[in-house]
Amino acid sequence: MARAYTIEFEAQSVTNANGDYDLFSIQPASNKPIEIVGLVLATTSELAEAQEEWLRIGVVRGHTSLTGGTSKTPRPADEFDAASGATCAALHSTIASSGTAVQLYSDAFQVRNGYQFWWPDGFGPRCSSAATSIVVRLIAAVTDDVTMSGTCSFREI
Amino acid sequence: MPAAYSVPLASGASYTAQSDFLQVVQIQNGVVIEVVAFHIAVISEVQQAQEEWLRIGIFRGATTVSAGGIPERPVDEFTTANHINTFYGPDTIATGGTEVLLWADAMNVRQRYERRFPKGEGPRSAANAAAGGIIAIRMLSTPADAIQFEGTAYVLATRE
Numbered sequence: 001m002a003r004a005y006t007i008e009f010e011a012q013s014v015t016n017a018n019g020d021y022d023l024f025s026i027q028p029a030s031n032k033p034i035e036i037v038g039l040v041l042a043t044t045s046e047l048a049e050a051q052e053e054w055l056r057i058g059v060v061r062g063h064t065s066l067t068g069g070t071s072k073t074p075r076p077a078d079e080f081d082a083a084s085g086a087t088c089a090a091l092h093s094t095i096a097s098s099g100t101a102v103q104l105y106s107d108a109f110q111v112r113n114g115y116q117f118w119w120p121d122g123f124g125p126r127c128s129s130a131a132t133s134i135v136v137r138l139i140a141a142v143t144d145d146v147t148m149s150g151t152c153s154f155r156e157i
Numbered sequence: 158m159p160a161a162y163s164v165p166l167a168s169g170a171s172y173t174a175q176s177d178f179l180q181v182v183q184i185q186n187g188v189v190i191e192v193v194a195f196h197i198a199v200i201s202e203v204q205q206a207q208e209e210w211l212r213i214g215i216f217r218g219a220t221t222v223s224a225g226g227i228p229e230r231p232v233d234e235f236t237t238a239n240h241i242n243t244f245y246g247p248d249t250i251a252t253g254g255t256e257v258l259l260w261a262d263a264m265n266v267r268q269r270y271e272r273r274f275p276k277g278e279g280p281r282s283a284a285n286a287a288a289g290g291i292i293a294i295r296m297l298s299t300p301a302d303a304i305q306f307e308g309t310a311y312v313l314a315t316r317e
Contacts (some may be wrong), residue, residue, distance in 0.1 A: 049205060053203055054198060054200035054307075102230055104230045105163055106165035106168060106308060106309050108269065108306075108307040110267065110268070113269070120194045122232075123163060124232065126233050130234070
């Protein structure tokens, strides 16, 4: 049975100067492929019409090395589940560029609305250790610095 | 076993007239395709002055696709992508055949739009292009000004 985990960041600065970000990265353990099932993002610093902008996001699989980011321990949704074998991180200010990557998913969200998406059952982007990594990417720089929180939910299958 | 595909819809193109966000058709006899869900965000439109409604429809029955191919991505990296072909059409729509409108809706450009069908209720086709099997997700409106968008469609391909 697949086990569910979350990784998150809370009230972190995402800056215009750093350009695009890999908001989340997951490197599955051998023989433990993963499937991203849900994503939540919120920009708590953006209020009123003048701040309105769309932020483009994507999910990319296949980069072979990642740099920077803040290490994140996947938290099991069920407190009695075993620890995940995946290596995870958040907020890479330099996006991964190595390997032969494919973009599986494209979307955007309005900063005044926030974002919540659960993939249709069976359609969540999947990754095994053979592909090395999968990332959730903020594709373009924010217009001005924002404070962002987010959660990525994935299953180890 | 069904093959699940995600289709990142072409971004960067500028849309100024009635257009197909997605055209999808099976390329193997015996494969039934079903659009399970899709979502669209019109990233070029912000603030009240840009607000407008765009009418959206899902059609089946055309025989000729637009020129622009877009890649379909098996969600499972070990699945060979050989069930469907996908296309898009900035300012163009699929043609030929006799189309039927299966689904009608509209979206406000300032809100992200998401449509998710209950299991088994998504628009389906078992025919190839020549037999009118193209499913098209279409912007029926002419936008007030040129728009750009991001989005993804999810397609299930099942062998009968």
